[in-house]
Amino acid sequence: MTPAARLAAAIDLLVAIENAPRRPADAAANAFFRERRYIGGGDRRAISTLIWDVLRRWRRLHWHLRDVPGGGSPRLLCGASMILGGESVEAVRALFGGARYAPDALTAREDAALAGLAGHLLTEAAMPRPVRLEYPDWLGPALEESFGEGLEAEMAAMEAAAPLDLRVNLLKGSREEARAALAREGLMAAPTPLSPWGLRLDGRQPVTAAACFRDGLVEIQDEGSQIVVAALGARPGERVLDFCAGAGGKTLAIAMTMENRGQIAACDVSAPRLEGAVKRLRRAGVHNVERHLLEAGDKWVKRRAGSFDRVLVDAPCSGTGTWRRNPDARIRLTEQDLAELRIKQAEILDRAAGLVKPGGRLVYATCSVLEAENGAQVAAFLERRPDFAAEAAGAEAVPECQRDHARIALTPLRHGTDGFFAAILRRSDRP
Template structure:
């Protein structure tokens, strides 16, 4: 594809993302490219990178283009991103040539607005803090509470692109073997510093086409997510519940830590997500997992009260810790979402806790950076229940620095992972 055709496709994709504001951008992008299989892998990466740059710069671009009557369009957003990234105005104008596969010529209104940006920098000293740091105004007190003086550093880290982390499936190999297999396909991977199962690749790479992925030796999973499983510390032969399993990413890692022995129940309220786990479980060689769909009026939880050694609650949350990968989530998040999530998290935690047997372990986790969803949620739960107490995570797979803690928070700036929180609780013995 020509540069003009790539830009035109990026604008089309951005239009599709704007047309589905509550749908994750990566889901929209996957559908967009699935319907256009004629777009090659290299072109897809360039198009996606352009769109993701715009999403990461969303508030700043709108600030620069605030004088446009009716607000910026995907055309002006993409063009402004190029200009503020250092492209010459003449080059950008040339991409809107009106030729085949290119966008139509810039209108007078668009050209005037873009011409005013020539020579400007993306970050302007006149920008309000939330605009420059790319988060909603209403979220400012939440983030100040979470980070204090390190707020700017943490937000800058969230504004950068994420690395690609993999988890080696010890049921089928080890890290050295996985590194060698990937190297044979010109994919360079290095061991992660915190997870003993992790590998890190620079940038986005097509690992799903590699032999290691097809054979279930590696799985895509952020290093922080791997540490949540390490904190659960599930052992072979135990009975375990992954209460908010989704498509089974943590379920796979739990099965690996249990050496495929014992019982795991993967629960979720979404049938499509649970169904999506089937192929992953098969590829990984996992056979000690059963799936259960949680529905309204379902008595499964009540009937199995106190029956499990370990329960993981990977609670639905704001996802603020994943903004490196999902910059569009910053645009969609509203304050009412936080209020609704806090209620839902408390309800889920109560239900899941009832499954833990005396002496058993409960791990509550989120991919949120906010105290309200994390420490506050645990403090409120413990104030309501005298059956549980916080305990040191322990275990041999967590880094030594985390083993004596009753929970931990991970951030991109400090730890090089997505943002995660985990609290380790024990159901007091009778």
């Protein structure tokens, strides 16, 4: 594709994302490219890079275009992102030539808006702090509670593109074997610094086409997510519950730590998500997992009260820790969303706690950096359930920087991972 055709496709994709405000951008992008299989891999990456740059710069771009009648259209947002990212006005104007496969020519209003950006910086001192740091105005107090004086640096780290982390499936081979297999296909990976099972690649790379992925030797999983599994500490022969299993990413890692021995129950309220786990489980060679759909009136939870050695609650959350890879999430998140999530988290935590046997371990985890969803949620739970207490991770497979802590808090700035939180709780031996 020509650069102009790539820009035209990016504008079409941004329109599709804006027309589905509650749908994650990556899901919209996947659907967009599935319908346009003629777009090659290199072109897909170039188009995606342009769109993700727009999403990461969303508030700043709209601030620059605030005086334009009608505001920032997808055409203007893409053009402004390119200019403020270093392209000349003339080069961007030329892409809107109206030729075959190119975007329509700029209107006089659009041309004036883009020309007015010449000499400006993407981030300018006059911007309000939430605009400059790309977060919703209403979320400022919660972020300041979490990060204090480190807010600026933490949010700057959130702006960077996330690396691609893989988890080596030790049921199929070692980390060095996986690294060598990737290298044979031109994918150069380095060991992750915290997870003993992780490999890291720069940027978006075609891992899913690699033989070692198709054969189940590696799975795509952020290093922080791997650390959450390490904190659970599941062992061979135990009964383990992944209470919010989704498509089974952490379930797969738990099965690996259990060496495929023992029993794992993977539960979720979404049948499509659970169904999506089937292929992944088969590919990974995992055979000790039963899946269960949680439905209203279901007596499954009641029948299994107090029967699991370890329970993982990977709770639904704001996803603020994943803003590097899901920048659109910061645009879609509302105050009402957060309030509803906090209620749901408490309900799920209470329900899951009843499934932990006396002396068993409960791990509550989120991919959020907000204290309201993390430490405050755990503190409120411990007040409701005095039969649970915080437990240090000890010398299990948790990284050295997190050992002897009952709470794990990871951020892109400090650890190079997504933002993750995990609280390790032990139920009293007395029933």
